[in-house]
Amino acid sequence: MTSSMTNVLNRSQKKANRPSDEQLAAFGAELDALRERTLSDLGERDARYIRRIVAAVRYTEVIGRGLLFFGLFPPAWIVGTLLLGISKILDNMELGHNVMHGQYDWMNDPHLNGKTFEWDLVGTGDHWRKTHNYSHHTYTNIKGMDEDIGYGVLRLFPEQRWRPFFLGQPIYAIIFALLFQWGVAIQDLRFGKFFNGKKSGKEMLEEMKPFLKKTRRQLVKDYVIFPLLAGPFFVPVILGNLVANGIRNLWTYTIIFCGHFTADVQLFPKSVLKNETRGHWYFRQIRGSSNLTGSKLLHVMSGNLSHQIEHHLFPDIPAHRYAELSVEVRAICQRYGVHYNRGSLVSQFSQVIWRILRYSLPSRYVPINASA
Template identity: 65%
Template sequence: MKTRSRALNPEELQRFGEELDALRKRTVATLGERDARYIRRSISAVRWLEVAGRAALFAGAFIHTILIPAWILGVLMLGLAKILENMTVGHNVIHGQYDWMGDPQLQGKTYEWDIVATSEYWRKTHNFRHHTYTNVRGMDDDIGYGLLRIFPEQKWKPFYLLQPPIAVIFCLLFEWGVAIQDLRLGRFLSGKMSFGKLWAQTRPVAKKAGRQVLKDYVIFPLLAGPFFLPVLLGNLAANVMRSIWTYVVIFCGHFTADAETFPKEVLRNESRGHWYLRQLRGSSNISGGRVIDVLTGDLSHQIEHHFFPDVPANRYAEMAVEVRQICKRYGQHYNTGSLFKQFGQVSWRILRHSFPSRPRRKTALVKLPSMPVVDVTPEPMQQPG
């Protein structure tokens, strides 16, 4: 059964937001060498894991006696390198978490990551649209990604009866789904977009995807000569490994039993405190300690990430201690659970809502009079003194 949070009055809501703002400000003021060291060590780990993984794939191809164990080891190391590059490095750098360092290679507006999706489209669909309009129906395209009905508030169609197998396919090809998310293929198929406009939007994605395909499925396999196929399959397996893990982490962070969606009306005159509250109600954490934190790029702390998307993610674990205390003081549910528990809830939602379902009645968490619009954009981080 869903855990309820109590309603906040306007004064409580304002203090709730102010306490979270203060936590962010204190954390940003202490950013420095340990944060820079963390991201640089993460980049180094990605590079060495990729080199070791590709070397093991080649060793398995050339030395027949160790073919199978070397191939498996190569896939695991290369897959781990891709996971860490996307989650610990790419995702966090693109959010601008390390802009304060002044390193041109770690700037959120220019970083390009090792995935078929372009960082430009990701900044648009994820950094802006998803983080600004988190779980707002009709505004946040991450609600089901246009393929899945995960919440009962989404209108049911017979197509959703197919969503269990579609979800599996989407999981295996998740990086490709993310790559084409902003192309709006549904608008083209319904005649609301011209082919010319679709092609103009597709060209950057096709160019980026072409480079990725050439690297992983042509160049490196060709270097293996007659053992082209084992290396190609190893690269494919590593990419699928990354897609599966990324899918699981993202879905556990947004689509558990306690996660909520919201109508567009919540955006009307939304205050800073109300924005924080919506992020809290639409996000879920994954418990499991430092190993899970590292493997998810600290997106195991999805609540903290949605509160503070431009704060270095390696700070989320320590910030979470105070975030939980703040939530407790204001009677707000802090949604966290093991990976097994959270993904079990996600899987059940995918199965359950493939059939017709109606939303339960909800008790409003906030009863507010009309309030003036408040700018909820976080202040830019400055380089630590």
């Protein structure tokens, strides 16, 4: 064995290193303490922050839509479309995603209630609360339970079996990115079951009702009402809305894929759930997530999902706190020898693209490591 190969092996062994049960118990206790300390400090500062985000969503939307009415003038169209895209990104990520986790429930403000909040996306809030808040956050990176692993269309891990279908994956990935909000919206409708006859058309239609209602509302808003308000200048408004939705789709796709599909993240078998301790649950969240390093702007625009690890550890703590929490989480991980996966957007997203390309091609099926 050459020394470089030994290094690679050591490196990957080190990353997959799982502390002993006693160590994990202490590890969990330290993270619990960090959580309690933060929760007890929530107050005015957090309320002010989320209201500033609400204001940013509202102002960018109004100015963006306003400029699009003058969309025949190209600079107005470009700035208007960008602002509307930014508004939709903030609404989806820093506001909607975080509020729907119940991060601001302690404020007791009916407009910021996790159970009732609705966002500017075709997917309904209720659907998201089920697939994301429950399935994805509880069963993070457990093969067969977390449906966010490849979203049912992509093979991103050698632990998924290869089929010839996946040869087209680079193309599907691009289509999926452009239509990301639609992909997420229909995730729980399980069209597969309908196509292979396990669900009747009537059942399918019944389940689709809330989605169709929300979709109609979104489409009428972006592609009928606002264009009509522009009168004869409706074409630039339609195009601006289309592009703004597209920008938001591409950006959210990029951020979310960087959160769980970078090179070093780990998958887990269902067996981990048996008697899983708090400490091991924390460990699984960390090993299944990866962070992005970057400026404050990146963190805000990603809804602080750039701190994916902290988000998975503490999904109900206001996300703007993750930056300060991450310093301590890293230190705790270091003490217990738990690999803390972080990198720049370029480096992490390159790893995602590599996975999309690599696993579109056949590779040896790796049975999932039961000792993880």
